[in-house]
Amino acid sequence: MADPTPVIGPEPPKKLSVDEVIAELQRIPLFMTNADATVDNPELEAFRALAFEGSRAEVASNFREQGNEAARARQWLDAREFYTKALATLKGPETAEKRVVEEGEEEEVEIDERAVEEACWVNRALCQLELKNYRSCNADCAETLRMNPANVKAWYRSASACLALDKIPEAADACSRGLEVDGTNKALRVLQGKIQARKDYITKVEAARQEREEKEAKEKAAITEALKTRNIPTRKTNSPPNMEDAIIKLASPLDPTSTLSIPMLILYPLASQTDLIKSFEETHSLLDHLSYLIPVPWDTNQEYTLDSIDIYMPTPSSGLIKAGKKLPLQKLLASGKIELVDDMLHAYIVPRAKAAGWISDYKLTQGGRRP
Template sequence: MPQPLSKDNAQLPSAALPPAMAEIHSKSVDELLKEMNRLPLFMTTLDDTDGEGGENPGLEAMKALAYEGSRVEVAENFRQQGNECARAKQWQDAKEFYDKAIDSLKAPQKRKEDEPEAVEYEVDEETDAKKEKVIEEAAYVNRALCHLEKKNYRSCIQDCASTLRLNPSNVKAFYRSSTACLALDKLPEATDACTRGLALDSANASLKLLSSKITARQTYLDSVAKVRREREEKAASEKSTLNLALRSRGIQTQSTEKAPDLEDAAVKLSDSLDPSSTLSFPAILLYPIHSQSDFVKAFSEKEKIAQHLEYIFPLPWDLSNEYTVDGVDAYMETTVRGLIKVGKKMSLGKILGSGKVEVVDGLVKINIVPKEKAAGWIEEFKKRNVK
């Protein structure tokens, strides 16, 4: 009789392990879990090796089972697995199963190695062909759903087209294709697919809702296009009016490839659509002898240089007090790259309309030089500009 176990037993008796399990006794828990993870039924991560870089026979056997049976059976098996993943919203896995279903239908039927070359049984090819077409249609339209959920809209449209080649009356294909086209703002195509779907099923709630979304999107895009068109038309009209205002005043302009960034400063009319309204120009007052400058964002054609100098002077860096309204002269470059002295009490409009100077890249440049140093500066200017 076996002795009953008691708390006082120093060591509990244990039965010997079967020979096939003897190796387990010496392994740690982590080693056992790693070993189990290579068994298909216990896998938590995919490991298609034997742990040493070779094939995993168990997994390869499981893979081979997926292709057992006729082409119809194999494809239907993959389709059903795809459906299960789709119901769980596992879109990538579902897509891969639908890929396999489609591929298996396109692959030639393979004969088993142990199957004789001639097997005497009847095959209803017409019935199998119909089944294959049904499975292929379902795989394509369901794969289109996977693409739609993953925002692969162009692939969704392609799969819907493949579906409709198999069955021109597949409403789901029209719905999913229309949804993908809407996401891509291909509204004519979205409208066409939705209309065709409703022609097949006029009571389809999803298609009706989709139709209203397409209409709303088209209305929005039309309004955006109208605003953009009106803005472009206004800008063109304003540009034309500005050019007319400049020509009528005899003001010459020129553009170069290296125009400065003036941000929002620009040549403007006080009324952008009235060429007779007051013109203003961005202007830079240069102090070339001291390599300094001041920027005037809007210099009216009616204003004089002296008016701006009055509030700009005294200059913070002019320690010698050389720059006073009466103690400086103003110079501008001519159209032939010479210099012309301009009156400080002459309006900017008259200076620019003289035909001797021009506005380059929308910016008026005026050099301010102390009278006592003007002659020397002019000589230096001429030397730098000798061709």
């Protein structure tokens, strides 16, 4: 059989899948979403080379424009990177052969470089400000102002960074210097108001803190005086308990002669149990509080009743003193034999029938050891 008649004309286009179409587009710089340097793509290499053609100022300007585009899109990390590349280019050697220039053109090129460098410093400061890198923002503003002390944007961004860091005097100074350059600048005027408002708030908070500390100091002094006049020995240990809101207090906080309230730790040593009386007024007796503590829920043998217990309180000499249940606390404390440890009183409750044995053991095991 004879060969079929050959088809004359162009070969029909090959049908591509969606993935294949996207892959082809990725080879065209205009449509690229991932410029992978490892891809062998002459078009891309030529596109990249454009960024590095020309004088140092021209290359830096190219990076600066890319940074501006990223900044307009609020892509702060990318924008910062482009400005950084522009600044690095300006500090480096010329990237292309110097052209034959007419007289005066070299000076014009130098002026252009300074303008690009100033713009890159102040724009990178904006990126740092938006990224909340406030110290870096200030550093870039300082570089800008070294080049041009009249750069209002640098003063504004430096003042904003200082305000964010709560460096109010520095923020106010930067804002004032910017207004010296442009007294009608609305952004600086608004920022000046924010700085003043923050200053007023900090002053108010500081005044309240000082007032609170002075009040606390006076209350502490009143309690110290109250303990001294009542002849109550006090002692601090290296590991005071966390009593939270159980504190020594006066009925009238600044009056040492007003009724004193003291926390008291009730211990049941033979049962390894405790109770805490957070506020034991000096006019109250032990019986006033024991009446709601006893009977205790864990006393299955009913050994702890108001009539069958004795109460002992430690003395500064590591001894014990028997405390009368009906005596007001102020009379017990007036003897000077009951010690206040870490701003708390201690009282041991034991069944009377077992008191002698417990006291003997206490002297052997606790003698010389304080609670």
